Amino acid sequence: MKDRKFNSVIQTALALSLAMITHLVGAKTTAITNATVYTVASQGILEQATVVIENDKIIAINPEQFKVDETVDAKGRILTPGFIGSMNALGLVEVGAVSLTRDSRDKKADITFDASLAFNPKSTLVAYTRKGGITSNIVTPAGGDGLFAGQSFAANLSGDFDSVISKQNAVLIYLGAISSGSRAQALQALDHKLADLQEKLTTETDKKEKKVKPLKRNEQELKSLLAGQKPLLAYADRATDLLALLKLKEKYSIDLVLVGASDAVLIADKIATAKVPVITSAIDNLPSSFDSLHGDLSNVAKLVKAGVKVILAPKGDSHNLNQLRFDAGIAVANGLATTDAFSTLTANVADVFKLNSGRIAIGKNADLVLWSGDPFELSTKVDKMWIGGKEVSTHSRQDALRNRYTSKTNMPKGYVK
Amino acid sequence: MQNMPVKLGFMVAAMSLTVTACLPLEKQADKVSINKNPFPSTYQPLPQQSTLLTNATVLTGTGERLDDTDVLFVDGIITQLGVDLVADDVVTIDAQGKWLTPGIIDVHSHLGVYPSPSVESHSDGNEMTAPNTAEVWAEHSVWPQDPGFQAARAGGVTTLQILPGSANLFGGRGVTLRNVPSATMQGMKFIDAPYGLKMACGENPKRVYGARKQLPSTRMGNVAGYRAAWAAATEYKLAWAKYQQDYSAGNNPVPPQRDLELDTLMGVLEGEILIHNHCYKAEEMAVMIDLSKEFNYHAGTFHHGIEAYKIADLLAANSNCVAMWPDWWGFKMEAYDMVEENVAIVDAVKNSCAVVHSDSGTTIQRLNQEAGKVLYRANENGFTLKAEDAIKWITFNAAKSLGISDKTGSLSQGKQADIVLWNSNPFSVYAQAEQVFIDGAKVYDRHDETYQAKSDFLLGQE
Numbered sequence: 001m002k003d004r005k006f007n008s009v010i011q012t013a014l015a016l017s018l019a020m021i022t023h024l025v026g027a028k029t030t031a032i033t034n035a036t037v038y039t040v041a042s043q044g045i046l047e048q049a050t051v052v053i054e055n056d057k058i059i060a061i062n063p064e065q066f067k068v069d070e071t072v073d074a075k076g077r078i079l080t081p082g083f084i085g086s087m088n089a090l091g092l093v094e095v096g097a098v099s100l101t102r103d104s105r106d107k108k109a110d111i112t113f114d115a116s117l118a119f120n121p122k123s124t125l126v127a128y129t130r131k132g133g134i135t136s137n138i139v140t141p142a143g144g145d146g147l148f149a150g151q152s153f154a155a156n157l158s159g160d161f162d163s164v165i166s167k168q169n170a171v172l173i174y175l176g177a178i179s180s181g182s183r184a185q186a187l188q189a190l191d192h193k194l195a196d197l198q199e200k201l202t203t204e205t206d207k208k209e210k211k212v213k214p215l216k217r218n219e220q221e222l223k224s225l226l227a228g229q230k231p232l233l234a235y236a237d238r239a240t241d242l243l244a245l246l247k248l249k250e251k252y253s254i255d256l257v258l259v260g261a262s263d264a265v266l267i268a269d270k271i272a273t274a275k276v277p278v279i280t281s282a283i284d285n286l287p288s289s290f291d292s293l294h295g296d297l298s299n300v301a302k303l304v305k306a307g308v309k310v311i312l313a314p315k316g317d318s319h320n321l322n323q324l325r326f327d328a329g330i331a332v333a334n335g336l337a338t339t340d341a342f343s344t345l346t347a348n349v350a351d352v353f354k355l356n357s358g359r360i361a362i363g364k365n366a367d368l369v370l371w372s373g374d375p376f377e378l379s380t381k382v383d384k385m386w387i388g389g390k391e392v393s394t395h396s397r398q399d400a401l402r403n404r405y406t407s408k409t410n411m412p413k414g415y416v417k
Numbered sequence: 418m419q420n421m422p423v424k425l426g427f428m429v430a431a432m433s434l435t436v437t438a439c440l441p442l443e444k445q446a447d448k449v450s451i452n453k454n455p456f457p458s459t460y461q462p463l464p465q466q467s468t469l470l471t472n473a474t475v476l477t478g479t480g481e482r483l484d485d486t487d488v489l490f491v492d493g494i495i496t497q498l499g500v501d502l503v504a505d506d507v508v509t510i511d512a513q514g515k516w517l518t519p520g521i522i523d524v525h526s527h528l529g530v531y532p533s534p535s536v537e538s539h540s541d542g543n544e545m546t547a548p549n550t551a552e553v554w555a556e557h558s559v560w561p562q563d564p565g566f567q568a569a570r571a572g573g574v575t576t577l578q579i580l581p582g583s584a585n586l587f588g589g590r591g592v593t594l595r596n597v598p599s600a601t602m603q604g605m606k607f608i609d610a611p612y613g614l615k616m617a618c619g620e621n622p623k624r625v626y627g628a629r630k631q632l633p634s635t636r637m638g639n640v641a642g643y644r645a646a647w648a649a650a651t652e653y654k655l656a657w658a659k660y661q662q663d664y665s666a667g668n669n670p671v672p673p674q675r676d677l678e679l680d681t682l683m684g685v686l687e688g689e690i691l692i693h694n695h696c697y698k699a700e701e702m703a704v705m706i707d708l709s710k711e712f713n714y715h716a717g718t719f720h721h722g723i724e725a726y727k728i729a730d731l732l733a734a735n736s737n738c739v740a741m742w743p744d745w746w747g748f749k750m751e752a753y754d755m756v757e758e759n760v761a762i763v764d765a766v767k768n769s770c771a772v773v774h775s776d777s778g779t780t781i782q783r784l785n786q787e788a789g790k791v792l793y794r795a796n797e798n799g800f801t802l803k804a805e806d807a808i809k810w811i812t813f814n815a816a817k818s819l820g821i822s823d824k825t826g827s828l829s830q831g832k833q834a835d836i837v838l839w840n841s842n843p844f845s846v847y848a849q850a851e852q853v854f855i856d857g858a859k860v861y862d863r864h865d866e867t868y869q870a871k872s873d874f875l876l877g878q879e
Contacts, residue, residue, distance in 0.1 A: 094747070095747055095748075095749060095750050095753055096747060096748035096749055097620070097748060097749035097750065098749070098750055125747065283779055284779070285568065285779075285782075286533040286564060286565055286568060286778050286779065287533045287534055287564055287874070287875060288533050288534055288535050289534050289535060289536075290534055290536075293534075293875065293878045315779065317747075317748060319745070319746055319747035319748065320744060320745060320746075323744075326786065326790075326846050329846030329847060330783070330846060332846075332847065333846065333847040333848075333849060376846055377845065377846050377847075378786060378789040378790055378792075378793055378844060378845065378846050379789075379793045379844070379845075380793075381793070381794075381797055398746075398755060398756050398757060399756075399798075401754055401756050402726075402756040402757070402758050402762075402798060405726050405727055405756070405762065406758070406762065406798075406799065413727075
């Protein structure tokens with residue numbers, strides 16, 4: 001502790017406001033000391049730093065003095081914000097092919113569909129996903145037969161019953177190639193729906209009638225899109241679809257986020273200028289359709305270089321979401337700067353979905369991961385993690401099975417628990 | 418109409434000929450035999466260049482790590498591994514700080530049969546029209562222009578087995594390919610590699626055929642289906658043996674009626690075709706082993722083997738290879754009991770044959786990382802594995818599973834020069850294949866576009 005090297009500028013700044021941290025009565029405080037802190041915030045990377053947690057929040061970084069209930073010596077290891085997954089059905093599915101365990105899709109699901117009601121924090125996928133240093137996740141349902149696929153929600157991975165953070169936080173729509181019909185239909189329908197409601201709202205404002213018919217539920221959701229209150233997450237790959245969406249953003253001032261966006265690299269400058277974030281996979285490089293002929297492992301690096309805010313989402317289903325950190329490593333191997341790679345899994349997600357996490361900064365949720373080494377490396381594991389200030393385990397059902405079958409016993413393994 | 422008398426005349430002549438041929442003690446008809454290689458390989462190595470790679474960290478594929486070692490290959494064959502090797506008329510590559518491994522082998526791929534782009538017209542990987550389609554051959558579906566082949570090559574994959582899908586009890590023959598650009602499948606075909614026969618346990622066959630209200634709709638239906646087929650194959654084999662015996666005795670027997678489905682099964686019974694069995698669960702693998710003993714063939718390689726760790730001893734005792742993912746799970750019930758140490762637990766038993774496979778156009782590009790994940794997760798939980806152990810799972814053991822370990826899968830004298838030069842330890846997330854050699858010919862170079870092939874399909878796309 002004595003040889004702690006403070007960054008002098010930061011030390012001065014912090015000293016002004018945090019000369020002394022003492023904990024409130026009843027509050028649990030923890031200090032993680034001697035950590036290499038990747039703040040993913042203005043402070044960048046802090047060496048041999050201290051992060052203080054009180055209850056569920058980060059309350060100090062490198063305070064001059066602190067008195068806490070518990071101290072964790074990081075011994076120089078890397079501390080990052082917990083990673084944030086997105087675009088998957090974690091907690092809405094246990095076994096992919098077992099229909100009774102699937103809740104992400106419903107024929108009747110429309111723009112109002114709130115799948116958070118089905119979220120199961122006790123799913124075995126949740127603990128397994130924590131192994132990837134993922135502390136929260138944007139869960140996206142697969143929707144139904146209509147134009148919109150419902151709405152996403154945010155949940156933390158504590159496994160607690162109250163782990164849904166925010167529900168109905170973005171509207172989902174799937175666009176692009178379809179096996180029956182024309183892609184133009186959905187694009188046009190989206191345009192018309194927005195236009196029609198906009199007109200209705202304008203007309204009603206003009207009428208200034210006392211009794212305006214209340215909006216239907218689906219119209220309320222469209223209205224929130226038009227008001228920019230929540231993002232529209234639009235899945236599309238081909239450049240023409242992405243450009244059409246950029247036009248809709250311009251026309252209606254919606255908060256557009258492109259998802260998948262295989263061709264984004266062809267129009268990266270336009271996307272950057274429009275300040276539209278892109279959620280994509282770092283490893284989806286095969287030309288799996290005529291909509292995605294330009295996949296390349298270097299695309300994420302190219303998008304970021306062009307100034308696009310990128311979020312990394314898994315390519316596969318929810319069960320292996322914890323591999324996201326390796327995808328980030330692959331993106332780095334293919335040209336993405338390491339600091340940017342961290343943003344794609346933390347701050348950028350928090351910004352798009354308005355989460356109070358994704359950075360190590362005062363006032364942020366104490367969603368933190370202490371790693372055994374470089375977080376993107378195959379050889380690294382999570383040594384410790386906290387969600388909302390509470391330390392959580394990465395022990396999963398997989399560990400229980402392994403322990404059973406590697407144990408020595410004269411009895412059948414079924415007796416080993 | 419005018420031709421009719423002539424045609425009739427032919428028929429009469431043909432009939433009398435047939436009758437004559439059937440009579441005993443007459444002159445023997447030509448002996449009928451089955452052409453076992455009707456679609457022969459036309460593979461030729463790309464332009465070879467004898468090469469000396471110096472001062473590399475070498476993982477041999479057979480459990481050894483050699484530091485600061487030179488590797489020399491001449492005319493497509495590895496001739497020497499050692500220190501300070503000297504050779505004339507060779508290209509020398511300074512591999513200081515870099516790693517050499519055997520070319521990566523994927524025992525389970527659907528490249529070419531389920532290619533990119535994924536369009537109906539190219540969905541040729543599974544003849545899902547009957548529970549036994551042992552008569553179909555995956556090689557007849559291979560589209561050599563699948564861009565996935567190039568992507569896999571950039572990941573160091575030099576050899577791969579293309580298998581039919583898993584909807585059927587018997588899905589048909591697999592084919593082992595060299596990962597070289599070619600206009601034809603034959604131009605990729607691994608010379609003298611044995612054929613594989615894809616079988617499938619569990620959920621897929623019973624789901625696909627059960628939904629059609631036909632056998633199998635249960636796992637016991639699956640096993641009944643296998644047994645009926647092997648019983649028929651046993652008779653077919655006996656019929657051919659009898660024909661040959663009678664013929665050799667100077668008789669003029671009628672050959673058995675040719676049956677393409679049974680040809681393949683007979684190939685297994687004769688030990689010429691290797692079983693590649695999609696089978697996730699412990700209890701099913703154990704049944705498949707007994708089944709193989711009942712009909713006197715070897716149960717081969719279990720693919721996917723999610724629960725292999727539960728019966729690792731049994732699998733090693735029966736000399737089964739098991740091809741596994743490091744961590745895929747949960748997509749169906751039979752994939753629920755995944756453990757990340759599965760490969761390591763199987764590998765730990767004496768005489769085992771643990772293989773890491775992809776079954777994916779994505780992860781085939783990074784089988785090194787797939788193996789790496791197993792290595793590190795296992796070591797976090799009591800194992801003491803090293804890089805030289807992990808490389809076996811995607812090289813030597815894979816070659817063994819495919820019956821080609823006498824030719825490739827290891828860096829040792831006399832083996833085909835199938836080699837990957839990595840920029841770092843291949844079990845790092847940042848590792849990349851810099852150069853890839855097949856039969857001593859450079860087929861990929863990360864830093865030289867002239868060695869980066871492109872599929873016809875992607876050429877000229879804007």
